[in-house]
Amino acid sequence: MLLHSLHCLPELESLVMVQSAVGRGDIELEFLYARLPGRRNGRVRAVLDLVIPRSDSLLEVLANTHFQRAGLRVRRHVLIPGVGEVDFLIEDCLVVETDGSTHFEPKAVKRDQRRNNRSILGGYLVLRYYYADVVYSPDEMVAEVLAVLELRRQGKFFAI
Structure with missing residues (x-):
């Protein structure tokens, strides 16, 4: 069923x-890779490349895909x-949960x-997103x- 879905359903x-x-x-992810050899399965294998072996949630997987694509x-x-552990650290300065x-x-x-x-006190910017986002x-x-x-790059965030 998973192999069929990889070929027929939209990527996400x-x-x-x-x-x-x-x-x-x-x-096992390796099981799926083994059944999708060759260049004709490149698009499908690219979906497998987006799987996060240790993911806390599907939201995390989807957000990661969008961030990577950007x-x-x-x-x-x-x-x-x-x-503690944060979901994402983007560009080494922005925590995204x-x-x-x-x-x-x-x-x-x-x-x-x-x-x-505590993240802000540690020098990080923070954004938080929910299911609908x-x-x-x-x-x-x-x-x-x-x-x-971009605002950070322009120096718009500063300490008083």
């Missing part, structure tokens, strides 16, 4: 299916002292705000990331 839809199966341990230098699951519905619980909101504060408005999400990086 098949990516989500493969990521789910790999993440749950239902199938040509951004992306590091995933970066441990920042005093903050992708939050699902569990982040709406009051304790989680407070924890996330404290992590934002990543799934329905990825172009806007990427545009905001690019805009923040």
